[in-house]
Amino acid sequence: MIRRDLLKGLATVPVLGAFAYAWYKKRNYERYLKDNILEEIQLKATAPEVPSSGPMDKKIRLGLIGYGIRGKQLARAAGFAHPELIDSWIKSASENGSDNRYKEFLEQEDLNVVLNGVCDIFETYGHMAREAGANIFREGSGGKMGPAPKRYHNYQDLINAEDIDAVIIATPDHWHGPMAIAAAKAGKHIYVEKPMTWSVEESYEVRKAVRENNVVFQLGHQGRQTESYFKAKEAVDKGLLGKITLIEVTTNRNDPNGAWVYPIHEDANPNTIDWQQFIGQAPDHPFSLERFFRWRCWWDYSTGLSGDLLTHEFDAINQILGLGIPHAAVSSGGIYYFKDGRTVPDVLHTVYEYPHRGLSMVYSATLANNRKRGRVIMGHDASMELSSDLIIKADPRSTRYEAKIKEGIIDPALPLFTYSPGMQNVDAVTSPTEQYFAGRGLLYTHRGGKWVNTTHLHIKDWLNCIRNGGTTSCNIEQGFEEAIAAHMGTIAYKENRKVFWDADNERIV
Amino acid sequence: MKYSNTQLSWLVILRIAIGWHFLYEGMVKLMNPNWSSVGFLLDSNGFLESFFYSLSSDPSLVYLIDLLNIWGLILIGLGLILGFLARPACIFGIILLSMYYLSHPPFAGLRYAVPSEGSYLIINKTLIELIALAVLFVFPSSSFVGIDRFIFKK
Known part of the structure; x- marks a missing residue:
């Protein structure tokens, strides 16, 4: 009877043995695949080396020119948010527990800077910039404030002020160059929004x-701080993609804001806006609220898609591949959707040729469709898709991976390598479900990798070089390459011809 | 309760199959250092969406949920396979599965990022597994075949 009890009582124990055996076999097979792939690619999915920064003990005195959409974001990234914005974050967080914007802002590192001067030629923004600059304790309305920065009505006065070491320039494109030049001449360090310049000269x-x-000097391509780009460079440098012949970068947007039809502030009128200062070197034009707030729509003040969005793509690729100025450019496109009087195209395609590197870069954009086309670097052996994540897939016809594809170790339909910032994944080959989440940015918001604002890091990088020397991640040489490439695309579009870069004489011809 | 040998055999097979599934789900999560319930919680839909969302917003809570999930799945799996405290295991299994089901109910009009491998309307495999556990609860087999035989002497 006891024997019978034992047999029946433990009858299912062998199932655990079967489970352990099946588990072991499966793990072994997966390990075999991973080891083989890792041996082939020699690339870890751990966080890439990013430039470290030195001591921050020296306080840097900033001036901010331009407190529009981007100026507000830059001020925030430097640690100065308008109290009303904080009010709205607090309100939103109380209604929606997963809204962490205020919490994240409070956690944003203190960069040891003081905002001593602000300049905006629209009264309301000028006042707001002061209020943001005073908000050193990061509080909402009615909270404790520090001293307000001085407001300047003219950028020259701000640049020449004794108590300003460095300036952040976030104005319309046609002011980037003149302000950067004035600041450099006054010996002030410069963070200027992209594109670097409005004209070639x-x-x-x-x-x-x-x-x-x-x-x-730091050009405002905060993409330079994106972790996955560092990893992408590692992968390219290791030759994982094989010979690269084609790069495809894109912009797709489909809303008025994305097409630069920004809201017009209710306080704005000829009395509250210094129109003459706005015009600057642009052709004279009667006062226009549309032109003031939606300046990106006119060549008079803007560089269009080339300067606003192509430059981000160009700079990302330039960071990874170090392409420099292209040998030639052609462009085509038109104003096909936004028939609102704008002069810049809303559909644009620019092709850059790099014969010495044996590759082309294609940029393609529309402001009236939101399809995600991504950013892809195509090599003979693999393709790399780049966003905040990085995905490398072997090419089915690759020479390098041919044997492993035949053996079934590499499946061209699945990622050969993936990198998601914040993942502590050391073996890189992730499951499809994880991929699915990672692609939507769902996984790493709350744990492990803490999301940090890239603009904040970009400003920090600039400040670090001011304090401790070294070169910024988007320095003047890279800024020059960015500006010339953008202008080549624009000239090709406007003049409807192929334009070339005469590298010996440094001229666009 | 008295079963024929065939009835008992199939009840034990069902218990082992569900136990195996729980154990494997738990082990997979245990062995993956990146696994977190956050993605699943954030993918929630339906009338309890905000509840599951709120669970995901507190990192220490998420940590607890992850731990409960991993060890809950493993212990329930072992309990079912070995027939050890199999009835409590059924109850806890039903609770876990109801959480999974309610966070991702396959109702008309709700969409999920988590890929689904079949076609479901109201009834999905999670719910069927849950119902199967309920069946196992009301038709206990572990006091015949399983360690419970030693505990709950007839």
Whole structure:
């Protein structure tokens, strides 16, 4: 009877043995695949090396020119948010527990800077910039404030102020060059929004002024701080993609804001806006609220898709591949959707040729469709898709991976390598479900990798070079390359011809 | 309760199959250092969406949920396979599965990022597994075949 009890009582125990055996076999097979792939690619999915920064003990005195959409974001990234914005974050967080914007802002590292001067030619923004600059304790309305920065009505006065070491320029494109040049000449360090310049000529002048005056220059391509781009560079440098012949970068947007039809502020009128200062070097034009707030729609003040969005794509690829200025450019496109009087195209395609590197880069954009086309670097052996994540897939016809594809170790339909910032994954080959989440940015918001604002890191990088020397991640040489490439695309579009870069004479021809 | 040998055999097979599934789900999560319930919680839909969302917003809570999930799945799996405290295991299994089901109910009009491998309307495999556990609860087999035989002497 006891024997019978034992047999029946433990009858199912062998199932655990079967489970363990099946588990072991499966793990072994997966390990075999992973080891083989890792041996082939020699690339770990651990976080890439990113430049470290030195001590921050020296307080840097900032000036901010332009407190529009981007100026507000830059001020925030430097640690200065308008109290009303904080009010809205707090309200939103109380209604929706997963809204962490205020919490994240409070956690944003203190960069040891003081905002001593602000300049905006629209009264309301000028006042708001002061209020943001005073908000050193990061509080909402009615909270404790620090001293408000001085407001300047003219950028020259701000640049020349004794108590300002460095300036952040976030104005319309046609002001980037003149302000950067003035700041360099005054010996002030410069963080200027992209594109670096509005005209070709200014590009040489900005470069000359920065070089001669030895100021620290950072161009506002915060993408330079994106972790996956560092990893992408590692992968390319290791030759995982094989010979690269084609790069495809895209912009797809489909809403008025994305097409630069920004809201017009209710306080705005000829009395509250210094229109003459806005015009600057642009052709004279009667006062226009549309032109003031939606300046990106007119060549008079803007560089269109080339300067606003192509430059981000160009700079990302330039960071990874170090392509420099292209040999030639052609462009085509038109104003096909936004028939609102704009002069810049809303559909644009630019092709850059790099014969010495044996590759082309294609940029393609529309402001009236939101399809995600991504950013892909195509090589003979693999393709790399780049966003905040990085996915490399072997090419089915690759020479390098041919044997492993035949053996079934590499499946061209599945990622050969993936990198998602914040993942502590050391063996890189992730499950499809994880991929699915990662692609939507769902996994790593709350744990492990903490999301940090890239603009904040980009400003931090600039400040670090001011304090401790070294070169910024988007320095004047890279800025020059960005500006010239963008201008080549624009000239090709406007003049409907193929334009070339004469590298010996440094001229666009 | 008295079963024929065939009835008992199939009840034990069902218990082992569900136990195996629980154990494997738990082990997979245990062995993956990146696994977290956050993605699943954030993918929630339906009338309890905000509840599951709120669970995901507190990192320490998420940590607890992850731990409960992993060890819950493993212990329930072992309990069912070995027939050890199999009835409590059924109850806890039903609770876990109801959480999974309610966070991702396959109702008309709800869409999920988590890929689904079949076609479901109201009834999905999670719910069927849950119902099967309920069946196992009301038709206990572990006191015949399983360690419970030693515990709950007839």
